[in-house]
Amino acid sequence: MSFSQAISLIPGKTGIYIRAAFYRLVCTDTSDEISVGFLTIFSHADTTIEKGVYIGPQCNIGKCTICADTLLGSAVHILSGKNQHNFDDITTSIQKQGGKFEKIRIGRDCWIGNNATVLADVSDQCVIAAGSVSAKSIPNKGDIVAGNPARVIKNRLAGSVDNEKLFT
């Protein structure tokens, strides 16, 4: 995906148009009604970005599906799962042990805050607070998670949400 790197450098709205057109062509089932920010890079062509997704600048997008209308802040990292490198064998270097790139799924209408790191599936309509490290699947729709490791602190379906409580 070296072309992904080259086009990440195009600033402003021109960059956003060109990246949307490019990712629709090269990525699996990807819409061109998406916004991909400046300096954001993709590492796998087998990545699916659905209609209405907004990805901020400085992100790093692994092998994943990001469902419709989801919103990623700046410098969000979506990894291709957490088994990219095996390290069970202490007598072989990690780089030679191989690993597995999983296509994780980020649900629709989620908000993932700036600088969050996501290593596993996220259900629909979840919120991941800025700076969180979400390493386990979030199985429930509407969960709000925060911290490192990220923990569920509330659910959007459970009633009104007080942002102040998110971080205490």
Added chain:
Amino acid sequence: MSFSQAISLIPGKTGIYIRAAFYRLVCTDTSDEISVGFLTIFSHADTTIEKGVYIGPQCNIGKCTICADTLLGSAVHILSGKNQHNFDDITTSIQKQGGKFEKIRIGRDCWIGNNATVLADVSDQCVIAAGSVSAKSIPNKGDIVAGNPARVIKNRLAGSVDNEKLFT
């Protein structure tokens, strides 16, 4: 702020001079005696950077005031508050619910470490450890905070500081 993206790409001292001149012109009450690093982008013109501020490379600066002499490491994220997107309504997509961009205030003579994420006001002369997520206002001058969520671990006005203690 697409010009902010374009000039973030200029390497070396040339980039630092050009960015200082540019931000003095386009941002509210901003000094040109500032240093803004490579690949650092601003997202709002209503941002105020006072004299003597140093901002490292790869940062992301939202709507804020950064007071005199403050020092930001690399990849620091200053957000425009934590209410940028409302999500109370589960029947409307988050992108359509609107939100509020607040102008947060980072005090003077602070040090914010690499990869820290700041979502709320910071008092004068505070230190935010690298990698911290500072989501609540830091009301006391000189507080030293660390962790996710960031907690006060010491105060600079309370006597000598042992860096080793910062992270235990």
Added chain:
Amino acid sequence: MSFSQAISLIPGKTGIYIRAAFYRLVCTDTSDEISVGFLTIFSHADTTIEKGVYIGPQCNIGKCTICADTLLGSAVHILSGKNQHNFDDITTSIQKQGGKFEKIRIGRDCWIGNNATVLADVSDQCVIAAGSVSAKSIPNKGDIVAGNPARVIKNRLAGSVDNEKLFT
């Protein structure tokens, strides 16, 4: 190191070749059999990268030695220690108090996950989970650490490792 910034912008394999050649020339005892990713910048020439090291994109590499075969994900921050800025004196601005840039050592055959921040030495064959903030030396070979602050959760030499356990 403004040339480090300029060449960080070269996309694809061309960038990887040019950066390897460049860092072998300007950095202390650095191999050209290394891979340094797109948008990754170095801040000190007194940095040593040994043979077989892989450094992902969007990283920030301070003064350090990275030993053979070690693997860094994306947006990893290796700092020049944690004493870069003194702040004991409340009557002088932090920028004027000076500090110490230490050359930290990352051992051989380590894996440092995406978005991790490392401020101190890491022993050989360690694993640092994505998003961790590793602020204290990791003295034992093969330790696996996670969190902010990073804590030892397992050791690679102690038997088989279950990735699922890494983040619970």
